[in-house]
Amino acid sequence: MNNEANCTACQSLGTPEQEAQLHAVIEESKSTPGCLMHILQEAQAIYGYLPIQVQKTIAEGLGKSLSDVYGVATFYSQFSLTPKGKHRVSVCLGTACYVKGSDKILEEVEKQLGIKCGECTADGLFSIDSCRCVGACGLAPVMMIGEEVYGKLTPDKVKGILDSYREEQK
Amino acid sequence: MVNLKINNIPVTVPEGTTILEAARLAHVEIPTLCYLKDVACVGSCRMCLVEATGARGLVAACVYPVSEGMEVKTNTEKCRKSRKMSLELLLSKHKKECLACERAGNCELQRLSTEYGCDPNHFEGEPLDHPLDESAPYVVRDRDKCINCNRCVAACKKQSVGAIGPIGRGYNVHVGSAFEMSLMESVCVGCGQCIVACPVGALKERTTVDSVWEAIADPEKKVVFFTAPSVRATLGEAFGLPVGTNVEGKMVAAIRRLGNVEVFNMDVTADLTIMEEAYELVSRIKNGETLPMFTSCCPGWVKFVEQKYPDFIPNLSTCKSPQEMFGALLKTYYCEKNGIDPKNLYVVSVIPCTAKKYECTRPEMNGEVDTALTTRELARMIKTAGIKFADLPDEEFDNPFATATGGGAIFGATGGVMEAALRVAAKLLDGNFEVVDFPEVRGTSPIKEATYSVAGVTVRVAVASGLANAAEILDGIKAGTRHYDFVEIMACPGGCVNGGGQPTLPDSVRNNVNLKGLRAKALYSADKENTLRASDESPVMAQVYGEYFGSQGSHKAHEVLHTHYTANKRI
Numbered sequence: 001m002n003n004e005a006n007c008t009a010c011q012s013l014g015t016p017e018q019e020a021q022l023h024a025v026i027e028e029s030k031s032t033p034g035c036l037m038h039i040l041q042e043a044q045a046i047y048g049y050l051p052i053q054v055q056k057t058i059a060e061g062l063g064k065s066l067s068d069v070y071g072v073a074t075f076y077s078q079f080s081l082t083p084k085g086k087h088r089v090s091v092c093l094g095t096a097c098y099v100k101g102s103d104k105i106l107e108e109v110e111k112q113l114g115i116k117c118g119e120c121t122a123d124g125l126f127s128i129d130s131c132r133c134v135g136a137c138g139l140a141p142v143m144m145i146g147e148e149v150y151g152k153l154t155p156d157k158v159k160g161i162l163d164s165y166r167e168e169q170k
Numbered sequence: 171m172v173n174l175k176i177n178n179i180p181v182t183v184p185e186g187t188t189i190l191e192a193a194r195l196a197h198v199e200i201p202t203l204c205y206l207k208d209v210a211c212v213g214s215c216r217m218c219l220v221e222a223t224g225a226r227g228l229v230a231a232c233v234y235p236v237s238e239g240m241e242v243k244t245n246t247e248k249c250r251k252s253r254k255m256s257l258e259l260l261l262s263k264h265k266k267e268c269l270a271c272e273r274a275g276n277c278e279l280q281r282l283s284t285e286y287g288c289d290p291n292h293f294e295g296e297p298l299d300h301p302l303d304e305s306a307p308y309v310v311r312d313r314d315k316c317i318n319c320n321r322c323v324a325a326c327k328k329q330s331v332g333a334i335g336p337i338g339r340g341y342n343v344h345v346g347s348a349f350e351m352s353l354m355e356s357v358c359v360g361c362g363q364c365i366v367a368c369p370v371g372a373l374k375e376r377t378t379v380d381s382v383w384e385a386i387a388d389p390e391k392k393v394v395f396f397t398a399p400s401v402r403a404t405l406g407e408a409f410g411l412p413v414g415t416n417v418e419g420k421m422v423a424a425i426r427r428l429g430n431v432e433v434f435n436m437d438v439t440a441d442l443t444i445m446e447e448a449y450e451l452v453s454r455i456k457n458g459e460t461l462p463m464f465t466s467c468c469p470g471w472v473k474f475v476e477q478k479y480p481d482f483i484p485n486l487s488t489c490k491s492p493q494e495m496f497g498a499l500l501k502t503y504y505c506e507k508n509g510i511d512p513k514n515l516y517v518v519s520v521i522p523c524t525a526k527k528y529e530c531t532r533p534e535m536n537g538e539v540d541t542a543l544t545t546r547e548l549a550r551m552i553k554t555a556g557i558k559f560a561d562l563p564d565e566e567f568d569n570p571f572a573t574a575t576g577g578g579a580i581f582g583a584t585g586g587v588m589e590a591a592l593r594v595a596a597k598l599l600d601g602n603f604e605v606v607d608f609p610e611v612r613g614t615s616p617i618k619e620a621t622y623s624v625a626g627v628t629v630r631v632a633v634a635s636g637l638a639n640a641a642e643i644l645d646g647i648k649a650g651t652r653h654y655d656f657v658e659i660m661a662c663p664g665g666c667v668n669g670g671g672q673p674t675l676p677d678s679v680r681n682n683v684n685l686k687g688l689r690a691k692a693l694y695s696a697d698k699e700n701t702l703r704a705s706d707e708s709p710v711m712a713q714v715y716g717e718y719f720g721s722q723g724s725h726k727a728h729e730v731l732h733t734h735y736t737a738n739k740r741i
Contacts, residue, residue: 052348052349056741059741060741064332065327065331065333065348066332066348066349066357066741067323067333067334067335067347068335070335070337071335071336071337071348074337074339075336075338075339076339077339
């Protein structure tokens with residue numbers, strides 16, 4: 001089974017503010033038919049992802065099974081089941097970037113951070129995702145960190161860029 | 171009414187009828203995989219695609235409504251090619267262990283693949299190496315045999331349990347529990363309705379047939395079997411007999427031929443359950459204790475209350491189920507009487523149920539039943555032993571647990587426990603009460619209600635089968651809109667006759683025959699033919715109370731025949 005279901009940290013609903021926000025969203029939307037998508041989007045905005053306890057709270061609030069909620073959460077790529085880092089690294093695997101070798105960039109980011117695409121570092125600083133085209137094909141290959149775009153990348157440039165965020169942290 | 175033609179055969183059907191239903195009236199069979207009458211109808215497997223005038227392209231007959239003047243062709247080259255392609259695509263992701271698969275010879279995918287002349291290796295999918303989910307003592311799930319028809323999901327949802335659902339998207343979509351939990355960690359109650367809904371071998375009971383064979387071969391062990399009320403009404407189906415055939419005599423003969431075993435009648439402890447439960451009901455009413463009282467003989471229902479409605483635990487009767495009462499009776503009274511060391515007595519119950527496999531592993535039950543076999547597993551043992559079932563003579567159960575009342579027999583159908591309990595409870599309230607038929611609580615309606623007055627006491631009763639209906643009753647009681655004194659719940663729709671451990675019949679039968687009704691009829695006939703109707707008339711009851719328990723609800727009876735439940739809230 002997924003470790004998350006047994007992880008005690010995941011059994012909480014975050015800060016009291018987050019918990020209150022989640023309950024408010026459920027209360028205000030639950031009588032609207034088809035409200036699950038909206039609630040999941042709002043919940044993800046509150047928590048950054050959709051951990052098991054959040055999905056259980058939504059399921060109970062709507063009188064649905066956890067399977068129903070989880071089915072929707074895993075159907076749409078906009079929802080994440082894993083936490084996101086403070087700095088979200090997003091490597092473009094769209095056609096233009098891909099032919100310019102963005103798969104090598106992704107590999108290098110994974111190597112430097114010691115995690116796989118879709119995961120978050122233990123210190124919560126970085127998470128990696130892939131995306132399809134950020135509209136900067138002229139700069140291919142491209143990755144984004146937060147709202148910042150880095151273009152014309154080569155694998156050897158990756159470490160320096162990540163280090164600049166680590167520095168900022170200190 | 172709407173007039174249409176199916177393969178040039180004219181039919182007239184009510185408006186809103188689907189092409190699939192209309193085809194049945196025209197005696198035309200359209201193949202299906204994801205469709206299951208009363209359970210699932212989503213049009214996703216694309217097996218039932220047909221040509222219909224007025225429609226663009228092929229349409230799914232199971233969901234497409236008929237219209238006036240429509241002409242449907244079910245057997246054109248276009249239809250056949252499309253179905254064959256769909257089947258070959260399904261086979262590309264299917265673990266083809268067909269030689270020794272549980273469902274070999276009784277698999278919808280295998281049957282259709284043969285009928286359509288499919289090449290099982292036409293398309294090659296990704297390698298299949300997902301582990302089996304063997305976490306639960308009642309069901310095993312093999313994701314690599316699953317064809318994503320979602321019939322199990324529909325069955326689980328219909329039970330208002332929702333332990334499984336579709337996960338992910340596209341090629342990676344699969345059926346599983348939320349967060350990839352194992353079934354044992356999920357909200358699953360073990361009813362096994364998913365198993366009887368599955369068209370392939372992706373779901374089956376966790377079999378314990380080998381342990382039984384081992385015990386039979388062990389010279390140190392004395393092996394005793396007992397069979398649940400509904401097994402006599404369904405076992406014959408596994409040997410090709412018509413649905414609703416009572417095979418009690420052949421069943422006893424077959425088990426006896428498995429080895430040196432004794433065969434007892436579980437209707438006896440159904441009677442015993444009634445003796446205790448009716449007494450408990452009357453005590454609760456007279457002493458103003460927690461009401462309504464709920465029956466507790468169905469372990470899927472008990473697990474459902476513990477997990478989803480723990481506030482109602484005090485309402486559950488403390489009586490053990492007939493299976494566990496039999497285990498307890500055998501390991502105490504029977505062993506003491508016959509000088510047997512309980513360690514050397516191996517108790518096998520044969521039940522129509524997968525949740526009973528879980529029940530006998532519950533710590534509260536002290537291992538009194540060593541293992542529980544489903545009707546399907548017993549059928550397999552009989553086949554392995556080379557016993558010609560149809561040629562067997564009718565034989566009688568072994569004493570001292572052979573004779574039971576009609577009240578015990580009807581335990582296997584929804585309303586049966588209620589009726590059997592009323593027969594005895596009414597007599598406890600009024601010694602001269604003689605009515606034994608309570609037709610208001612019979613039949614396969616999802617929820618039945620009645621009110622009876624005996625000796626100045628009014629008893630409001632309800633009977634529900636299927637957990638969604640049970641939930642409706644519980645929510646109603648909680649909301650103050652429903653008021654009862656005694657409620658019977660069976661987890662499976664129709665009761666044990668439609669249990670998750672019963673023979674899996676082909677879709678061609680399930681979609682056309684009223685399984686619940688026909689099987690239940692066999693039990694009600696047995697009740698009617700029995701000279702003993704109410705459980706307190708049974709000579710075996712006189713014997714066990716006289717020799718061992720003393721009176722109903724005695725200290726000894728409580729020690730051996732009653733239990734308790736534990737809240738285990740799950741979402």
